[in-house]
Amino acid sequence: VELSADVVVIGAGGAGMAAGVSAHQNGATVVILEKMAKVGGNTISAGGAMNAVDEGSETAIKNKDSVALHFKQTYEGGDKKGDEVLVKTLVENAWASVEWLQSMGMKFLPEPFTVTGGLWPRAHKPVDPVGTGFFKTYNAYIEANKGIEVRLNTKAEKLIVENGKVVGVIATGKTGNKITVKANKGVVIASGGFGQNVAMRQEFNKQWPTLDETIKSTNHPGATGDGIMMGREVNAAIVQMENIQLLPLGDPETGSLSGNIETDVEKRIYVNIEGNRFVDEGARRDTMTLALFNQPQKKLWIVVDAHSYPEGTVKNNFNETIDGLVADGRAFKGETVEELAEKIGVPPANLAATVAEFNKHVASKTPDAFGRTLYSVPLDKGPYYAGARVPTVHHTMGGIKIDAETHVIDVNGNVIPGLYAAGEVTGGIHGSNRLGGNALTDITVFGRIAGANAAQGK
Numbered sequence: 171v172e173l174s175a176d177v178v179v180i181g182a183g184g185a186g187m188a189a190g191v192s193a194h195q196n197g198a199t200v201v202i203l204e205k206m207a208k209v210g211g212n213t214i215s216a217g218g219a220m221n222a223v224d225e226g227s228e229t230a231i232k233n234k235d236s237v238a239l240h241f242k243q244t245y246e247g248g249d250k251k252g253d254e255v256l257v258k259t260l261v262e263n264a265w266a267s268v269e270w271l272q273s274m275g276m277k278f279l280p281e282p283f284t285v286t287g288g289l290w291p292r293a294h295k296p297v298d299p300v301g302t303g304f305f306k307t308y309n310a311y312i313e314a315n316k317g318i319e320v321r322l323n324t325k326a327e328k329l330i331v332e333n334g335k336v337v338g339v340i341a342t343g344k345t346g347n348k349i350t351v352k353a354n355k356g357v358v359i360a361s362g363g364f365g366q367n368v369a370m371r372q373e374f375n376k377q378w379p380t381l382d383e384t385i386k387s388t389n390h391p392g393a394t395g396d397g398i399m400m401g402r403e404v405n406a407a408i409v410q411m412e413n414i415q416l417l418p419l420g421d422p423e424t425g426s427l428s429g430n431i432e433t434d435v436e437k438r439i440y441v442n443i444e445g446n447r448f449v450d451e452g453a454r455r456d457t458m459t460l461a462l463f464n465q466p467q468k469k470l471w472i473v474v475d476a477h478s479y480p481e482g483t484v485k486n487n488f489n490e491t492i493d494g495l496v497a498d499g500r501a502f503k504g505e506t507v508e509e510l511a512e513k514i515g516v517p518p519a520n521l522a523a524t525v526a527e528f529n530k531h532v533a534s535k536t537p538d539a540f541g542r543t544l545y546s547v548p549l550d551k552g553p554y555y556a557g558a559r560v561p562t563v564h565h566t567m568g569g570i571k572i573d574a575e576t577h578v579i580d581v582n583g584n585v586i587p588g589l590y591a592a593g594e595v596t597g598g599i600h601g602s603n604r605l606g607g608n609a610l611t612d613i614t615v616f617g618r619i620a621g622a623n624a625a626q627g628k
């Protein structure tokens with residue numbers, strides 16, 4: 171099969187869809203190639219928190235937030251290893267991206283919240299569950315406008331280069347058939363990360379005790395690093411591959427984030443199987459996960475109370491009710507802290523003492539022994555709930571090097587003509603640790619830029 175379009179996008183996750191729509195808005199015809207049987211990638215099952223500061227707004231003033239603080243926390247939160255120009259691009263275009271999504275009909279809750287490892291209440295939560303709101307929005311745009319074709323079950327294999335310029339993609343269809351897709355203006359790689367590629371994880375990991383197959387991933391099965399390999403074949407610079415983000419929040423069986431009972435950072439604690447806290451639960455994601463690796467069985471219990479779930483029908487961030495999770499044996503419930511402890515096999519006296527000590531600090535709002543400073547309400551209102559969690563591979567922060575215009579940069583520091591990249595496939599934005607809530611911002615901001623620039627051949 172021979173196809174052609176102005177802009178060819180590899181991957182129909184959040185970055186690819188943003189790029190496709192943005193390219194179309196800039197006058198291009200678009201083909202989006204997706205190797206899986208459906209759109210969405212990791213984005214569709216992401217918790218859904220999108221960091222952005224509406225500078226000077228009432229909310230930002232109330233929360234003492236600013237674009238400058240978002241920059242500082244992102245840059246310093248990644249140990250200053252991220253590219254400052256890319257971080258600046260991210261934070262400065264974040265709110266405009268929220269507004270862009272809103273302009274296409276996407277709805278967000280009015281008040282931002284603090285997502286795990288997000289450090290500040292600036293995460294905007296879509297009204298639709300998890301990441302589905304993004305795709306509802308993009309699909310509605312695609313249906314209403316001619317000129318964007320999404321081809322499922324179509325795996326990009328190789329970039330076509332002519333006279334130093336990327337001019338298309340060779341792909342494989344469902345039956346193994348070869349498909350050549352010509353790009354009149356540009357190709358955008360938006361194929362996501364490599365969280366499910368154990369060999370790549372093992373090859374690049376330096377930070378974690380191990381990332382072998384005993385450590386599961388939150389990622390969808392297609393997150394195998396294909397785009398990084400395709401980029402490497404055309405001499406793209408591949409950067410910061412050792413920066414692999416884990417969360418302390420994986421389902422013990424599957425590694426998935428579903429079943430996670432925490433609703434927001436302020437209202438929950440983590441205890442180990444002995445019933446003791448071991449880390450500041452408002453800390454960075456890497457800090458919390460490294461601490462979890464050092465606990466017995468590498469396992470923690472999230473403990474919350476009726477402040478998080480005033481009714482059994484209240485849902486977690488993954489669209490599951492707490493009653494349903496308890497019925498399925500994925501969460502446990504006790505009218506008192508001691509009863510909860512019995513149910514999860516944790517020494518009741520320990521858990522009671524841990525909760526009492528925590529509540530003292532909630533009352534005084536003073537940093538506790540772990541340095542925790544984020545508090546709202548005490549854990550004092552039954553029923554109490556607990557859910558088990560283990561370390562899980564979440565986001566790969568290394569990948570293809572880009573500039574602020576999303577041009578792909580080669581190993582000699584030059585732009586590769588015709589080639590753009592956006593989203594988790596890129597490297598060097600988040601440094602050694604990505605702030606919670608910055609991924610959806612990243613993919614939307616850079617996806618949008620990539621689509622616009624590719625459409626204009628800029």
Ligand code: ADP
Pocket residue numbers: 180181182183184185186203204205206208209210211212213214324325326327360361362363392393394396397592593594595613
């Ligand atoms: P991002 O957050 O950067 O958008 P996602 O994981 O959400 O990343 O989306 C990446 C998408 O790219 C997934 O839907 C994945 O299946 C798709 N993909 C990965 N490799 C290929 C490939 N070789 N060809 C086509 N699509 C791919």
